Amino acid sequence: MHKKILFLITALLLLAACPACAKKPALYPNAHYKEVGKTKASEDIQYCLEFADKSVGKESRGKTSVKSGVKGGLIGGAIGFGIGIVTGSPGSGALAGAAGGAAGGAASGAMKENTDSLYRNFVERCLREKGYEPVGWR
Incomplete structure (x- = not known):
């Protein structure tokens, strides 16, 4: 499962940094x-x-996406960790939250004007x- 999450995050970041996708x-x-x-x-x-x-x-679209992805990952990880403490699996909760937050943040950064x-x-x-x-x- 960890490999799938890492692959998804990497794919989103690469797509976000795509030079052909830049506005003209x-x-x-x-x-x-x-x-x-x-x-x-x-x-x-x-x-x-x-x-x-x-x-x-x-400023490149990739830099914006990476910054947003890191920020989203930190916020998502913290939220997931908190939920994980309540549900009894803080490690899994933090990992899932970080992955979701990073993916969402990267996608958000990619959509911003570049x-x-x-x-x-x-x-x-x-x-x-x-x-x-x-x-x-x-």
Whole structure:
């Protein structure tokens, strides 16, 4: 059972850190976008994301998920330990609580917005200077 719980937590953390899952800017299909096409627009988005990484940095989704997972694991473990004392199995209760808390915390961290406003603003300005109209992130 312990291996299953560890596997589940690891899988959630890896999914949360998935770079392909990161939010990216969405562009309005203005005249420039239509002129250069989807492929060139995607290349320009990637350029602006990398430029922002180098210039202002960003907090990664994985770091947020790990922090949330650790916090959730500690809280869940404490709650599970308390319940375990009442039911007569504090070790199992703490383990189950920690696993549930860590999984929930990691999932919660993964769902949080993965870019701060400075990073978003930098990327959007880069795209506007290239002729695009960013309309949001997804």
